[in-house]
Each structure stands twice: as C-alpha cells, then as structure tokens.
Amino acid sequence: MWENVLQGLSNFANIYNLLAIGGGMLMGVVVGAIPGLTGTMAVALALPFTFYMDPITGIILLVGIYKGAIYGGSISAILIKTPGTPAAACTVMDGYPLAQKGQARKALDMALYASCVADFFSNISLIFFAGFIASFALRFGPPEFFLLICFSLTIIAGVAGKSLIKGLISAALGLLLATVGMDLVYGSDRLTFDNPDLMGGLNFIPVLIGLFALPELIDAAVRGVTGGKSDLHRLDGGGLTRGEFMHSLKSILRGSFIGVALGAIPGIGGAPAAFMSYSEAKRGSKHPENFGHGELEGVAASEAGNNGCCGATMIPLLALGVPGDVITAVILGAFMVHNLTPGPMLFQQHLPLVYAIFVGIMLSSLMMLVMGKLSIRGFAKIADVPKQILFPVVLVLCFFGSYAVNNSMFDVLAAVFMGVLGYFMLRLGIPEAPFLIAFILGPMFEDNLRRSLLLSAGSPVIFFRSGICIFFLGLTVLSIFLLVRRSVKQRRQRSTTCDPESVTG
Amino acid sequence: MKGKRFVVVIFAALAAVALLGGIAFAEYPTKPVTLVAPYGPGGASDLAARSLAAVAPSYVKEPVVVVNRTGAGGVVGSAVVARSKPNGYTLLLSRVGCNGVAPAINMKTPYTWDGFTFLGLLELNPVVYVVQSTSPFKSLKEAVEAIKKSPGKYSYSTSGPTTILNMGFQKLLADADLPSSAVKMVPYKGGGGAKTALLGGHVDFLCINLSTVIDQIQAGKLRALAVTTPERFPMIPEVPTVKEAGFPDLDVIIGWSGLWGPPKLPANVVNVWTEALQQVAKDKTWLKMTKSLGSLPYIKSPEETKAFVKKQFTVYRQLGEKLGLVIK
Numbered sequence: 001m002w003e004n005v006l007q008g009l010s011n012f013a014n015i016y017n018l019l020a021i022g023g024g025m026l027m028g029v030v031v032g033a034i035p036g037l038t039g040t041m042a043v044a045l046a047l048p049f050t051f052y053m054d055p056i057t058g059i060i061l062l063v064g065i066y067k068g069a070i071y072g073g074s075i076s077a078i079l080i081k082t083p084g085t086p087a088a089a090c091t092v093m094d095g096y097p098l099a100q101k102g103q104a105r106k107a108l109d110m111a112l113y114a115s116c117v118a119d120f121f122s123n124i125s126l127i128f129f130a131g132f133i134a135s136f137a138l139r140f141g142p143p144e145f146f147l148l149i150c151f152s153l154t155i156i157a158g159v160a161g162k163s164l165i166k167g168l169i170s171a172a173l174g175l176l177l178a179t180v181g182m183d184l185v186y187g188s189d190r191l192t193f194d195n196p197d198l199m200g201g202l203n204f205i206p207v208l209i210g211l212f213a214l215p216e217l218i219d220a221a222v223r224g225v226t227g228g229k230s231d232l233h234r235l236d237g238g239g240l241t242r243g244e245f246m247h248s249l250k251s252i253l254r255g256s257f258i259g260v261a262l263g264a265i266p267g268i269g270g271a272p273a274a275f276m277s278y279s280e281a282k283r284g285s286k287h288p289e290n291f292g293h294g295e296l297e298g299v300a301a302s303e304a305g306n307n308g309c310c311g312a313t314m315i316p317l318l319a320l321g322v323p324g325d326v327i328t329a330v331i332l333g334a335f336m337v338h339n340l341t342p343g344p345m346l347f348q349q350h351l352p353l354v355y356a357i358f359v360g361i362m363l364s365s366l367m368m369l370v371m372g373k374l375s376i377r378g379f380a381k382i383a384d385v386p387k388q389i390l391f392p393v394v395l396v397l398c399f400f401g402s403y404a405v406n407n408s409m410f411d412v413l414a415a416v417f418m419g420v421l422g423y424f425m426l427r428l429g430i431p432e433a434p435f436l437i438a439f440i441l442g443p444m445f446e447d448n449l450r451r452s453l454l455l456s457a458g459s460p461v462i463f464f465r466s467g468i469c470i471f472f473l474g475l476t477v478l479s480i481f482l483l484v485r486r487s488v489k490q491r492r493q494r495s496t497t498c499d500p501e502s503v504t505g
Numbered sequence: 506m507k508g509k510r511f512v513v514v515i516f517a518a519l520a521a522v523a524l525l526g527g528i529a530f531a532e533y534p535t536k537p538v539t540l541v542a543p544y545g546p547g548g549a550s551d552l553a554a555r556s557l558a559a560v561a562p563s564y565v566k567e568p569v570v571v572v573n574r575t576g577a578g579g580v581v582g583s584a585v586v587a588r589s590k591p592n593g594y595t596l597l598l599s600r601v602g603c604n605g606v607a608p609a610i611n612m613k614t615p616y617t618w619d620g621f622t623f624l625g626l627l628e629l630n631p632v633v634y635v636v637q638s639t640s641p642f643k644s645l646k647e648a649v650e651a652i653k654k655s656p657g658k659y660s661y662s663t664s665g666p667t668t669i670l671n672m673g674f675q676k677l678l679a680d681a682d683l684p685s686s687a688v689k690m691v692p693y694k695g696g697g698g699a700k701t702a703l704l705g706g707h708v709d710f711l712c713i714n715l716s717t718v719i720d721q722i723q724a725g726k727l728r729a730l731a732v733t734t735p736e737r738f739p740m741i742p743e744v745p746t747v748k749e750a751g752f753p754d755l756d757v758i759i760g761w762s763g764l765w766g767p768p769k770l771p772a773n774v775v776n777v778w779t780e781a782l783q784q785v786a787k788d789k790t791w792l793k794m795t796k797s798l799g800s801l802p803y804i805k806s807p808e809e810t811k812a813f814v815k816k817q818f819t820v821y822r823q824l825g826e827k828l829g830l831v832i833k
Contacts, residue, residue, distance in 0.1 A: 200578075321717075454660075
C-alpha cells in the first residue's frame with residue numbers, strides 16, 4: 001500500500017503536473033465564468049492535447065478544468081445574473097441580490113470558500129470511500145431513482161417564492177418544455193413539429209441564458225438604463241468576515257454531503273445537488289424569508305452542493321468506468337486514449353497512477369483557492385464597467401454562448417424565445433427557479449417512472465421493492481407534510497396578525 | 506460586328522473565370538476542414554473523430570477541426586452535413602446508429618442512408634452480449650433457452666429503441682424465433698446508463714460495444730457470452746464468436762465509424778480524402794489510438810464502404826419491418 005502511495009507521489013512530483021493542475025484550474029475558472037462557455041466545451045477542446053501528454057498530466061489537466069469551471073460559474077451568476085454553468089443556476093438566486101446590494105465581494109468570497117471546502121470533502125470521499133460509495137450507488141435502479149427524484153421535486157415548493165400557484169405555473173412550463181424531443185421508449189417525436197433541431201430536445205444552456213440573463217436585459221431596455229456607473233454592483237461592501245463564514249459552515253458541510261451523495265449517483269449532476277442543498281439550508285435556517293433576497297448562506301449552500309459533486313462524479317468513473325455526466329465522459333475518453341480503462345482493473349493494474357491522480361486531485365482544492373482569489377480580483381472589475389457598456393457586452397455573450405454550445409443558430413433562437421418568456425415571467429412575478437428544477441428533473445422523473453413500470457410490467461409494487469425506495473418514499477411524504485403544516489401555520493399567523501393591521505392601515 | 510466581338514470577349518472572360526475557379530477548386534483543401542461529430546464529447550464516435558483529426562492534417566495539409574453537433578441520437582449532426590455545401594469543408598464522422606439504423610427504422614429521418622458522398626469506412630467496434638458474472642447463463646444458447654421457457658421474465662437495457670444496442674438484442678431474439686416481447690426492454694439515454702443498469706443487477710442482459718465493458722469483463726464482473734467479430738477478439742480470447750455460439754447471422758451487429766461528405770462532393774475532394782485515408786491506415790499513431798479504444802482499424806475505399814453500408818441498411822430495415830419497429 002505505502003510503496004504504491006510513494007510511487008504515486010513520485011510519479012506526480014514534476015513541474016508539468018503542477019502546471020497542469022494550476023493552468024487547468026485557471027482556464028476552468030475563466031471559461032466557467034463566461035456564460036455559454038461551459039466546462040464541457042473546455043474539457044472537449046483540451047482533450048486532443050492530452051493525447052500527447054503523460055496520462056497523469058493529461059487527466060489532471062482535465063480534472064482542473066472541470067473543477068475550475070464548476071466554481072467559475074458562480075462568478076457570472078453573482079455579477080451579471082447569468083450562471084456560467086448550469087450547476088451555478090441556483091447561486092443566482094441569492095448571489096445576484098447580494099451584488100445588487102453592493103455586497104458582490106462578500107458573495108464571491110463565500111462562493112469560493114464554500115466551493116473549496118466542499119471540493120475538499122468530495123475529494124476525501126473519492127479517495128477513501130470510492131469502492132463503498134460506488135457499490136452503494138449501483139443499488140439505485142429505476143424505482144430508487146424515481147423516488148429520489150420525487151423527493152427532490154418537493155424542493156420546488158421550497159423555492160416557489162410567495163405564491164405556490166405561481167411556482168406551480170412555472171414548474172408546469174418547465175415540464176412542458178422538457179418533454180420536447182424524441183420519446184425514450186418508442187423513439188417517436190414529441191412537440192418537434194418535424195423540425196430536426198427539436199428532435200434532440202431543447203438545449204440546456206440557451207434555456208438557462210434565456211431564462212436568467214435576457215429578461216434582465218430586456219427589462220433594462222424597456223425601462224431605459226440610467227446613470228453612469230452601475231451603482232448596483234459596487235464592491236465597497238468589503239470581503240467576507242470570519243463570523244459570516246462560520247455562520248454558514250453548517251450549510252456548507254450539509255451541502256458538501258448532499259453534493260457527494262448525488263454526485264456519486266451517475267446521471268444526476270451538480271444542478272439538482274445545488275438546489276437540494278439550497279432548499280435544505282433554507283429549511284434549516286432561522287430566517288428562511290431572507291433566502292432569495294440576498295442571503296449569504298444561500299450562496300454558500302448552493303456552491304457547496306455543486307462543488308461537492310465534482311470529486312464524487314469521479315467515483316463511478318474510476319470505480320465502475322461509468323461517467324456520471326458529460327464532462328466525466330470526456331475524461332473517460334482521455335483515459336481510453338492512453339489505453340487505460342477506468343474500472344476495477346485500473347486499481348489492480350495501475351495503482352501508482354491512480355494514487356498520482358489522487359495527489360493531483362487533492363492539490364486541486366488548494367489550487368482552486370489560489371486561482372479563485374486571483375480571478376475574483378480580475379472579474380470584480382466588471383462591477384466598475386458602466387451599464388451602457390456592460391449590458392450590450394453581456395447581450396453579445398449571451399448570443400455567443402447560446403450559439404457556441406452546439407454551433408447552431410437554432411439555439412440562439414431558442415434563447416431569444418426563452419428570454420421573451422422569461423421577461424413575461426419576471427413582469428408577472430412568476431419565479432424562475434421552479435421552471436429550472438422541473439426542466440432538469442422532469443425528464444429524469446419521467447424516464448425512471450417508465451423504466452420502473454417497464455421492468456415491473458405495469459405493477460406499482462416495484463416502488464416498495466427495497467430499503468432505499470422506502471427511505472425516499474418516507475422522506476417525500478415527510479417533506480410534503482412539513483410543507484403543508486408550515487403553510488397552514490403561516491396562513492393562521494397571517495389571519496391573526498393581518499386583521500388589526502388592516503383596521504389601522 | 507462589334508457586339509459580336511464583345512460577346513466573345515465576355516465568354517472568354519467567363520471561361521477564364523470558370524477555368525481559374527476550376528484550378529482554385531483543384532487545390533483542395535486551402536482552409537481548415539470541419540469534421541462534424543454527431544454525438545457528445547468522450548463517446549466512441551467523438552474519439553474516432555478526434556483520432557482522425559489528430560493525424561489527418563499530415564496527409565491533407567490543412568487542420569481538421571472537430572465540432573460536436575449533438576442531438577436526436579446523431580441525427581441532428583448528420584442532417585447538418587447532409588444539407589451543407591458540397592465543397593469538402595464540412596464532413597461527417599458517420600456512425601452505425603445515425604447513418605445505418607436511423608434511416609432504416611425511422612422514416613422521419615431527414616436524410617437517406619445513401620444521401621451522402623462516401624469517403625471511406627474507418628473502424629469497426631465489436632459488439633458483445635454480456636450478463637453479470639453471477640448470472641446462471643454461461644452461453645448464448647442457455648440464455649435463449651431460459652427466455653423461451655419464461656417469456657416476459659427477463660429484461661435487457663439499451664440506449665434507446667433505434668440504437669444498435671436494441672437492434673442487436675432484437676436480432677438475437679428474431680434469430681432464435683422468439684417474439685420481440687419475450688424480454689423486457691429498458692431504455693437509457695446512453696450506453697453508460699445501460700451498462701450501469703446491468704452492473705447494478707437491475708436488468709439481466711445487455712448487448713453493447715466491447716470498449717464500454719471490456720474492463721468489467723477482464724475484471725470478472727461481467728461475463729461475455731459472445732462477440733460479433735468474425736474471429737475471436739485478441740483482448741478477450743476466451744469469449745466465443747457469435748458463429749461459435751450458434752448464431753452466425755449476428756455478425757452483422759457491429760459498430761462502425763466512417764467519413765462521409767454531403768451529396769455530390771466533387772471528384773477531386775473525394776480523391777484527396779481517399780488517398781489521405783490510405784495513408785491514415787498506415788499511420789502508427791492512428792492505429793495505436795484506434796486499437797487502444799477497443800476498435801478494429803477498418804479503412805475501406807468509397808465503393809467498398811457503400812456496399813458495406815447498403816448491407817447494414819438492409820439488415821436493419823428488414824429487422825425493423827419484421828419487428829414492427831419502423832416509425833412512419
């Protein structure tokens with residue numbers, strides 16, 4: 001064991017590997033921070049270069065880009081209300097209000113620290129519990145998956161805002177648009193209008209850009225931009241204090257755990273983890289009403305959730321050879337090109353190599369802190385750019401980003417369509433978050449329901465087949481019960497407090 | 506008289522332009538070539554595209570840029586190339602799924618199997634029939650017997666109805682004279698999900714690209730019942746071929762990648778690529794990359810390629826019609 005660790009250390013210890021992890025991280029943060037340039041794209045672009053590198057250097061470079069991009073997504077989410085990566089969509093909800101209050105620096109710091117802590121935990125669990133977690137994750141078949149998603153869907157109510165009806169309208173719209181594309185079981189078309197561009201369904205990034213960034217810009221255009229400098233984003237609020245960090249530590253740790261758990265199950269990814277961590281933080285908070293209006297803890301929870309996934313998505317990849325998301329699929333490709341196949345044999349045949357990669361991964365948490373600090377300094381200058389210049393630039397980035405995902409003009413049109421829809425939602429006070437959650441989880445919900453029923457030939461008994469099923473079934477019921485109780489309580493409080501007010505007011 | 510001379514001059518000028526144009530065209534390529542990979546990064550097709558793009562510039566003298574145009578199981582990317590200008594600057598990394606199975610099964614596919622210019626076949630990806638190592642089935646025959654005895658009891662995972670993963674298993678059932686409903690099909694959104702379902706014991710069978718599962722086979726987690734190559738595959742020498750396993754017709758179930766262009770590609774472009782591919786076939790880097798991905802290098806001329814794809818198309822069309830899978 002120890003000789004393998006030492007061998008791994010000595011394999012790792014060269015300047016190229018350090019450069020790879022640092023350079024990859026910086027590249028990832030920058031790419032992640034630019035809306036539409038996703039980590040997937042950066043990793044895919046870097047992949048051919050790794051063909052000519054030592055396998056350790058190549059893989060560490062890709063891992064650095066991956067982690068950097070997931071963190072980097074929070075920067076633009078906070079500063080310009082456009083999540084750089086889908087996983088950062090949840091960070092927008094409190095990050096942008098904080099920026100509007102002039103506390104962008106605090107929010108950026110919190111996002112960085114939360115990301116680093118979660119990343120560290122994620123790496124630890126990858127290194128020490130990979131085999132155990134992977135075999136546990138394998139027990140998630142279609143019915144277990146379905147009930148997990150059911151539980152996750154109850155968080156929609158948690159982020160629905162003031163009106164549950166408006167939240168449900170938003171979620172229904174998200175579900176509707178998520179059904180576009182080819183049917184999974186029969187291969188027939190749904191809502192595609194015989195347009196081949198729609199056959200693959202709506203792309204995630206244009207929907208995201210359209211939903212978050214464009215409505216803000218349309219709103220600015222309609223109302224007219226006033227003032228020279230954007231007084232909204234001034235950074236005089238100062239950095240994060242130790243007390244503020246400690247206050248959110250519980251949420252960060254909880255988020256890291258949620259991130260690890262969801263990241264280890266192939267096919268879920270960072271966005272649902274961030275939302276779940278966020279809603280749990282809200283539920284656990286003494287001031288849940290502050291969430292969505294600029295609560296530091298919300299940024300912390302969301303970023304801990306999505307970065308907690310990063311190390312954990314490597315668990316199914318390394319232990320089983322199953323990529324949990326698109327980026328790890330590309331990293332799998334990098335392994336294959338070097339004639340290495342991730343999976344149980346990798347640990348038997350190439351243990352020093354695995355340890356060398358682990359050393360690099362551990363180092364990446366530290367590197368994230370360094371590169372994050374550097375780039376916050378750079379990106380924070382965005383806040384000094386006058387709106388008249390900033391907004392058009394953001395608009396160009398939005399269109400470019402939509403196009404670049406798949407090199408398709410159709411995606412730009414989709415972003416514009418979503419932008420108009422998002423603008424009306426903004427004006428009518430319909431929250432975006434339920435739309436997004438439904439759009440992400442809807443297909444998982446449907447696919448796993450149908451898979452389960454295919455397996456059981458239509459019998460619902462399959463949803464009680466295992467301990468995991470019962471566990472999530474119980475959580476779902478509990479979650480709904482708590483929601484109902486809370487809203488009843490609130491209504492009662494309102495009715496008792498409102499009456500005298502209405503007399504005096 | 507003057508007018509006539511004017512007309513002559515105009516014609517001469519036009520002829521010169523046409524000629525120059527012709528010469529300019531003969532110098533292909535003069536700028537980077539875009540290679541559309543119709544599936545997402547990291548998959549077999551993407552890696553095939555990137556391996557080709559890594560070595561082809563030495564032989565065509567211009568960079569080859571891989572662009573992923575994903576969606577609808579490769580149909581979106583293929584459709585983009587089918588509609589693009591036939592100037593040789595937009596080519597397609599074709600795949601069995603979107604260029605063989607889809608046009609055979611789904612009539613709504615916006616192109617036909619031969620609605621392209623064939624430049625060459627690149628590689629074959631052997632397909633294996635696998636079960637968990639704890640499964641009681643030691644051979645394909647045993648599995649088929651068990652299915653016959655209790656239809657509807659067992660299940661298999663796929664990456665969707667019109668994919669080689671599904672057609673491969675359906676062909677096995679058809680060759681064993683079993684109805685397509687004898688085993689439950691559980692579709693996933695990719696080969697990775699289908700593989701996880703088998704590893705977790707949520708389904709009983711899987712028919713999939715060898716490269717996806719070779720590690721688990723070697724580690725003894727999964728048992729391969731048969732491989733669809735004509736001869737035993739060197740990386741898994743103990744696994745019988747489909748012929749040895751008693752189902753000789755299953756050898757048509759095999760993955761492939763090729764290089765296609767839009768229809769009516771000029772002859773000089775075709776020549777440039779045919780010659781370049783002959784060089785690629787001998788390129789050590791390309792051979793090494795392709796083999797390390799678990800594929801068989803299989804570079805063929807445009808004519809051989811067309812014959813090969815036609816045969817593939819016919820197999821899937823007949824199978825689709827027999828099973829009632831054709832989407833009108």
